[in-house]
């Protein structure tokens with residue numbers, strides 16, 4: 001279990017939602033599929049995800065979001081040798 005302030009959680013959720021390397025957490029309502037935004041609940045006790053379009057609220061936030069580091073992910077992907085995906089004639 002990771003111990004973070006609500007402000008730190010919001011920051012890390014935003015980092016995940018803005019990262020181009022992962023699949024964003026999106027609204028599950030039909031025909032919505034908008035990227036959810038983190039909000040600190042009014043009483044300040046916990047963080048939720050809210051859809052800016054239909055106001056759907058998701059209370060469960062997967063913990064891997066808090067461990068994730070987008071910059072590190074990008075660095076690792078850049079190190080990969082993309083030649084493995086090309087046809088032999090292209091090498």
Ligand SMILES: [Zn+2]
Nearest residue numbers: 027032051054
């Ligand atoms: Zn929605």
